Amino acid sequence: MKTEHASGKEPPGSLTLGFSFLTHLLLVLPILYILVVGFHRPEKLFSWHPICMALGTLIILEAVFSISGEALLTHRLSRPNRITIHWIMLTIGLLLILCGFIIAIVNKNLENKNHFESFHSIWSLITIILAASVALFGVAANNTRWLYPRVRPVLIKVLHALGGIMITILFITAIISGTYRNWLKNQQVGDHELGRQLVFASLFIGGILVLFKPILGAVSRTAVLVKTPQPST
Numbered sequence: 098m099k100t101e102h103a104s105g106k107e108p109p110g111s112l113t114l115g116f117s118f119l120t121h122l123l124l125v126l127p128i129l130y131i132l133v134v135g136f137h138r139p140e141k142l143f144s145w146h147p148i149c150m151a152l153g154t155l156i157i158l159e160a161v162f163s164i165s166g167e168a169l170l171t172h173r174l175s176r177p178n179r180i181t182i183h184w185i186m187l188t189i190g191l192l193l194i195l196c197g198f199i200i201a202i203v204n205k206n207l208e209n210k211n212h213f214e215s216f217h218s219i220w221s222l223i224t225i226i227l228a229a230s231v232a233l234f235g236v237a238a239n240n241t242r243w244l245y246p247r248v249r250p251v252l253i254k255v256l257h258a259l260g261g262i263m264i265t266i267l268f269i270t271a272i273i274s275g276t277y278r279n280w281l282k283n284q285q286v287g288d289h290e291l292g293r294q295l296v297f298a299s300l301f302i303g304g305i306l307v308l309f310k311p312i313l314g315a316v317s318r319t320a321v322l323v324k325t326p327q328p329s330t
Contacts, residue, residue, distance in 0.1 A: 109172050116306070117170075120162065123303030127296040128155040131276075134286045143204045144284075147275060149197030150221075154268045156190035157228075158307055161265050165310040180239060187232055191225075198225060217274040224267040231260035251322050258315040262308055269304045273297050 109117075128151045135148040163171045164183040171179050198221070205212050213219050237243065238257035241250035276293045286292075 120303055120306040121159075121170075123299045123306065124155060124158050124162075127272075127299040127303075128152070130292055130296060131272075134281060134284045134292070137284050137286045142200060142207070143280065146197045146200045146204065147280065149193045149200065150275065151272065153190040153193030153197060154272050156186050156193065157268060158265065158304075160184075160186035160190060161261055161311065162307050165307075165314070184232075184235065184239070187235070191228060191232060194225060194228075198222075215278070217271065217278055220267070220274060221271045224264070224271050227260075227267065228264045231257065231264050234260060249322070251318055255315060255318045255322055258311060258318065262311055262315065265304065265308055269300050273300055 131147050131151040135144045135151070138144050160183050163186065164179055171182065174182070201218070202212065213222060234253075235257050238253050241248075241253050244253065273296065276296050281289045281293060
């Protein structure tokens with residue numbers, strides 16, 4: 098006999114819980130590795146750049162995962178509550194990333210180095226700007242009545258979902274590209290080459306799992322969007 102939550106939903110099955118646990122593990126482990134390496138030399142200002150960036154990215158990835166109704170942590174919550182958690186986590190994540198970004202700029206100034214010369218720095222700058230834009234657009238996605246009937250709510254939600262998917266990919270790429278900078282090697286913590294490869298593999302697979310449901314949802318909503326409205330009778 099199946100049990101139900103107070104919300105009326107059936108509890109997630111073992112396979113769903115296992116999928117959720119694996120996804121969280123793949124996201125958390127590489128970030129923990131970056132944090133351990135960063136805290137190895139906390140007296141260096143630049144060490145706080147990857148620490149803030151890694152924590153901020155993890156929180157943003159978890160925010161994306163939470164809105165899709167993942168089973169392990171938020172399956173008991175209603176969608177409005179998941180949306181609230183989503184934007185709170187996104188705000189915290191973006192603030193941490195902004196702190197990491199400022200630390201990198203200050204460190205460059207202290208060392209009299211030029212800004213935005215590497216792929217990683219340029220990619221990260223573009224990612225932060227686009228992330229802030231998508232986050233602001235999320236306000237409209239959560240309040241579609243403001244633009245209705247001039248703009249169909251499904252169009253706003255599809256655009257926000259596609260923007261979120263793009264930003265998730267950009268942040269994962271930014272973190273991975275950061276491990277290919279000299280910082281990781283200079284920290285002299287274990288085998289940095291192996292660590293880099295594990296970070297890449299874990300975030301790559303974890304990112305696919307995080308985006309699996311949002312991509313399906315975006316495709317489904319896009320299909321609804323392109324349908325020709327039936328004339329009323």
